[in-house]
Amino acid sequence: MTLHVLDAEAKTNPSIGGNPDERDVEERLASGFILLDKPAGPTSHQLASWARDLFGLERLGHGGTLDPFATGVLPLMAGKSMKLTKKILTHKKTYICVFRFASKPDEEQLGKVMKQLTGRVYNVPPEVSAVKVQVRTRKIFTFEKLEMKANDMIARVYCEAGTYIRTIARDMGLLLDMKVQLKELRRETTGVFKLEDCITMQELADAVWLWKERDQPEALLRVIHPIEKLLLDLPTATVKDSAAAALAHGAPLLRPGLVDIQSGVKPGKDIMIQTLKGEAVGIVTLTLGTDELVAIDEGEVARPNMVLLDEGLYPRRWKSPE
Numbered sequence: 001m002t003l004h005v006l007d008a009e010a011k012t013n014p015s016i017g018g019n020p021d022e023r024d025v026e027e028r029l030a031s032g033f034i035l036l037d038k039p040a041g042p043t044s045h046q047l048a049s050w051a052r053d054l055f056g057l058e059r060l061g062h063g064g065t066l067d068p069f070a071t072g073v074l075p076l077m078a079g080k081s082m083k084l085t086k087k088i089l090t091h092k093k094t095y096i097c098v099f100r101f102a103s104k105p106d107e108e109q110l111g112k113v114m115k116q117l118t119g120r121v122y123n124v125p126p127e128v129s130a131v132k133v134q135v136r137t138r139k140i141f142t143f144e145k146l147e148m149k150a151n152d153m154i155a156r157v158y159c160e161a162g163t164y165i166r167t168i169a170r171d172m173g174l175l176l177d178m179k180v181q182l183k184e185l186r187r188e189t190t191g192v193f194k195l196e197d198c199i200t201m202q203e204l205a206d207a208v209w210l211w212k213e214r215d216q217p218e219a220l221l222r223v224i225h226p227i228e229k230l231l232l233d234l235p236t237a238t239v240k241d242s243a244a245a246a247l248a249h250g251a252p253l254l255r256p257g258l259v260d261i262q263s264g265v266k267p268g269k270d271i272m273i274q275t276l277k278g279e280a281v282g283i284v285t286l287t288l289g290t291d292e293l294v295a296i297d298e299g300e301v302a303r304p305n306m307v308l309l310d311e312g313l314y315p316r317r318w319k320s321p322e
Helices: 025-030 044-055 079-089 107-116 165-176 201-214 218-223 227-231 241-248
Strands: 003-005 032-038 060-062 071-078 093-101 119-122 137-149 152-159 180-190 236-239 258-262 270-274 280-286 300-307
Touching: 025 032, 025 071, 025 079, 025 218, 032 044, 032 079, 032 201, 032 227, 044 060, 044 071, 044 201, 060 079, 071 079, 079 227, 093 165, 107 137, 107 165, 165 180, 201 218, 227 280, 236 241, 241 280, 241 300, 270 300
Parallel strands: 071 180, 236 270
Antiparallel strands: 003 258, 032 071, 060 071, 093 152, 093 180, 119 137, 137 152, 236 258, 270 280, 280 300
8 A cells, every 4th residue: 555645744643542452341332343353143132232231222223143053253333333234335355155955966066167157147035035026147256176075065155245044055056957956054264353353242241241340441442443443455555644634523634634545546446544653534425536636735636435433523623604
């Protein structure tokens, strides 16, 4: 990543705000997320409800529904992180799947079928889904066989968000002229988040108990991640304290407020705005490309489409109109 440094002398007030990694538990619950390794059995909604009750929160959501029988990566969103749920739902996913065939398929024919089901394919939601059944397409980036045991195939599917793996099982059955069932499903990744980043529900309950009953927040601080980590896939720009305050009130981003900005980003694209301490101010849409705005000294360069910073955190530096 190449940065355009626009004001190397910019300073931040150390008495306001702070490094995201230094937030306490309450601050993280106001705008953080947890990566849960969902067990088989409960619904995604039930797990979010249990976690909400553990913390005593009014609201806590999840990013990306898994069927009750499925396991794996399930982000739980607290506070302002819930604003980013829609963004999380668009992340590409990787699944480890166990498909059971009515009889052992011919290896060569199976390979051809898997190739047919790779790329842009029709992916109609199964009847058991709560989603309205309609014709739609999804992209399967890779569909690879990992192991064959008798009539069971263990495979990895890397796909676009919203892909139904049950539909892939059904379509394999149609192409092979035999019944194919999805017996097990484990979400291995969602976006940049992996299974090794996740904790179990029991580990979460233990960490909450240590925090509440023993005043030991260390375990929770390791598992409630700052909201900034949800924005790692976006290009970034750093702004001065005064610009952070203005953006928090919904004002556009002006060129003098910039400290640095990632190069090569075109007009109309979204970027994440952060303070000099690394706090997420919000997401803005560029009105000028990042390579163009280097040549100007004044004027608007982006408009906010999501504010994540508290309005009153950084003091206003402008006067309200009379």
